[in-house]
Amino acid sequence: MNATATLTLCHLNFPANHECSCSFLCKPNLALNLFSSNTRTNHCLQKRSSLPLGVSSSETAHLVVEDDLNTFLQILPCDLRDRLLNDSKRGQLLEVILDLGRLPEARYQGEFGGKYLRSNEVSIEELEYAQNAVGEFGGDNRAGIEGTLHRISAIRSRKGSIVGLTCRVGRAVSGHVDMVYDLLQFGQSILFVGRPGVGKTTVMREIARVLSDEFHKRVVIVDTSNEIGGDGDIPHAAIGNARRMQVPEPSLQHKVMIEAVENHMPEVIIVDEIGTEAEALACRSIAERGVMLIGTAHGEWLENIIKNPTLSDLIGGVETVTLGDEEARARRCQKSILERKAPPTFYFLIEMRERHYWVTHKTEKSVDMLLRGQNPSVEIRKRDDGFNVVIERWQTYDRHEI
Ligand SMILES: Nc1ncnc2c1ncn2[C@@H]1O[C@H](COP(=O)(O)OP(=O)(O)OP(=O)(O)O)[C@@H](O)[C@H]1O
Known part of the structure; x- marks a missing residue:
């Protein structure tokens, strides 16, 4: 038997005493009836009222996505920063790859694939600049940017110096x-x-x-x-x-x-x-x-x-x-x-x-x-x-x- 239930979003950021109009959320003791019944509910989306400065927010009908792309871009070489700031696909940007002596690359979600961001290679100075702009790297070779959700992962040479960075955009998704x-x-x-x-x-x-x-x-x-x-x-x-x-x-x-x-x-x-x-x-x-x-x-x-x-x-x-x-x-x-x-x-x-x-x-x-x-x-x-x-x-x- 195939059965379909549709959940239309909702319940974001409701105050504790919010009276939800749908029976789904308000049922105090839901029996463990997974796989045995269908549920239909309607909620309404409430998006966050205010965002910290510099945080951009995009919204589909049901999701609120907050990134802090401006801070992320600060660790990149200036020309890449400008390029990505004006990029129409910046909402889909997942990672920027900086490998010494290779072309810098942007990777996007799913069908958007990846692309090189310029025609000259990443220099050691650019890697050092990025390294100084992020927090300390831990034993797992990962670092972050204070106050943000971005993740920077390093590839090291045998001598321990950083020769590559994978800079991943962190997002808060409601x-x-x-x-x-x-x-x-x-x-x-x-x-x-x-x-x-x-x-x-x-x-x-x-x-x-x-x-x-x-x-x-x-x-x-x-x-x-x-x-x-x-x-x-x-x-x-x-x-x-x-x-x-x-x-x-x-x-x-x-x-x-x-x-x-x-x-x-x-x-x-x-x-x-x-x-x-x-x-x-x-x-x-x-x-x-x-x-x-x-x-x-x-x-x-x-x-x-x-x-x-x-x-x-x-x-x-x-x-x-x-x-x-x-x-x-x-x-x-x-x-x-x-x-x-x-x-x-x-x-x-x-x-x-x-x-x-x-x-x-x-x-x-x-x-x-x-x-x-x-x-x-x-x-x-x-x-x-x-x-x-x-x-x-x-x-x-x-x-x-x-
Ligand atoms: N629902 C979403 N909407 C927009 N962006 C998203 C969403 N979920 C994840 N992302 C973005 O996709 C990227 C990968 O997400 P995330 O780090 O959560 O994946 P993961 O499965 O934990 O990866 P890993 O196993 O490598 O840690 C991040 O840049 C994140 O911001």
């Missing part, structure tokens, strides 16, 4: 959270996966704001490269009232996660780029204490996490079980089968296939079915031509080989 607003009400942990640049960090930032400001939860962000809360000691307004813990060294992320739970009594922990076994175990320990986790991991599909021995604990872990002859015959399978070891740390897993096309799994069910070689039912969440969120329930998952 309204994007609508893709999962209903899921947030369940209070269950959610893991986002998706290829680099698909928008995982950006949506985590907005989830932090919505959970802290609208759901009034105690939210702590473990911000390993200051990418969610931005550079500097005062976090960016885009995370709302969520608190942010910085991490001195990327390898200490798991320790800071545990410290967050032990010292600051969070109801929600948000952590980007879970990538090591220690971090996966920290997630399990946090979830076992009843704290909601919102995280991201690299990998495009659920199958990537199932197959990854470092990360598979996030979805419950996988073990080989040997069945007795009778059991194997009854199940019509081989004697040696794969099974999920434990309850998954993340109740939901969302594959961000594209910025506006997400596949939602109930992790436990999907993992069990995939391990048995079956196709689970999933929810497709996407935006239609009018930018309304459309949820298609009971869709058959297009599984990938595991």
